[in-house]
Amino acid sequence: MVKSSVGSSFDDFLKKEGIFEECKANAAQALDQTDRDYSFFNLHRNEYLKKHTGQYVVIEKETVLGFYSNQQAALLAMKDHNLGTFIVHKIVPAELDIIWMR
Numbered sequence: 001m002v003k004s005s006v007g008s009s010f011d012d013f014l015k016k017e018g019i020f021e022e023c024k025a026n027a028a029q030a031l032d033q034t035d036r037d038y039s040f041f042n043l044h045r046n047e048y049l050k051k052h053t054g055q056y057v058v059i060e061k062e063t064v065l066g067f068y069s070n071q072q073a074a075l076l077a078m079k080d081h082n083l084g085t086f087i088v089h090k091i092v093p094a095e096l097d098i099i100w101m102r
Helices: 010-017 019-052 071-077
Strands: 056-060 065-068 086-089
Touching: 010 019, 019 056, 019 065, 019 086, 056 071, 065 071, 071 086
Parallel strands: none
Antiparallel strands: 056 065, 056 086
């Protein structure tokens, strides 16, 4: 639960505004899509390793939007997209992969 500087929780604010359930559903949907995008990445990892080892791939809705030499370039390319609607992942062998668990 996130607390604001005035002491009330962010959840309470969303409930007061009447949008808590909508936000909760949207967050769950975004996490589901992130899982699908990461599964898509894993399905194609070996293909990407052949031509793009060490680069970063951007995937949105199970579609590759581009390959970039560094993470900053990948994120800059996505500046007009909402955070949480795409993944940026470094292309490395699975045994070297670092995954942030939620």
